[in-house]
Amino acid sequence: MYILFLIISIISLIAIFVFGILTIVQFVNKNKKKGIRSLLFTGGAIFVNIVAFIAFIVAIPGPENNSEEMIQTSADIKNEQVETEETPEEIAAREAKEAEEQALAEQKAKEEAEAQAKAEEQAKKQAESVPREYKSALTKAELYAQTMYMSKAGIYDQLTSEYGENFPPEAAQYAIDNIVVDWNENALKKAQTYAEMMSMSDAAIYDQLISEYGEKFTAEEAQYAIDNLE
Incomplete structure (x- = not known):
């Protein structure tokens, strides 16, 4: 003004x-x-x-007005500093809490690393302790599942049959227990083979999939195949 x-x-x-x-x-x-x-x-x-x-x-x-404004500004700054500054007790408490959290995190990471190392060691020992014949049965089971799309029961019978692989039942069961296969997909691929190569009906394919003289898939696996057959 x-x-x-x-x-x-x-x-x-x-x-x-x-x-x-x-x-x-x-x-x-x-x-x-x-x-x-x-x-x-x-x-x-x-x-x-x-x-x-x-x-x-x-x-x-x-x-005098300028002085009052300067005094007020200084007071405000001082108050803000007082509000933001931590007391020695607060600093000590914060540092103790941070140290405790870091120690817990390190302990957790150490325990996880030890658990993982232990699991790997156990898996390694278990793999080393598996008989050669068991490993061979598993390899043969994977071959049947991946190339011939056989069912779980069909693979077991083929592994133990005296006219097939002639593995002992224990080795065959080990293979079945450790093989990783989507049996529904195997049933679907086998159904597609029957449909394309033999032009079979859905009912005939279903019967062939579940027959004990056929593929020996479960009823659920066979139904999945029929439902998704194109």
Whole structure:
């Protein structure tokens, strides 16, 4: 605001100077009427200048106001620092908690690593302890499942049959227990073979899939095959 009063004061000074010169010129030219009018304008400009100057002085913020603002700002900053700064007890408690959490995390990671190493060691020992014939039965079972799409029961019978692989029942059971196969998909692939190569009906394919003289799939596996046969 005081800038506005300063500008008005400067403009009024210019007006005083201009009207003052005009007043002198009018009186020198003996034009009293115009001279008096210029003199009145000059007086008005002087009045405006005085008022604007006084307002300018009043509007300028005093040093005490600046001091109060600075004191208030400093107090606010100090209060914020007090609120954000931790006490020694708070720092100690926070550090203790962080140390405890880190120790727990390290302990958990160590236990997980030990458990994994133990599981791997047990798996390795178990694999080493499996008889060669058991491993061979599993390999043969995987071959039948992946290339001939046989059922679980069909593979077991083939592994133990004296006209087939002639493995002992224990080896064949180990193979069946450890083979990873989607038996539903095997039933579907076998059904597709019957449908494409022998043009069999759905009912005939179903019977062939579940027959003990056929593929020996379960009823659920056979139904899955029929439901998804294209």
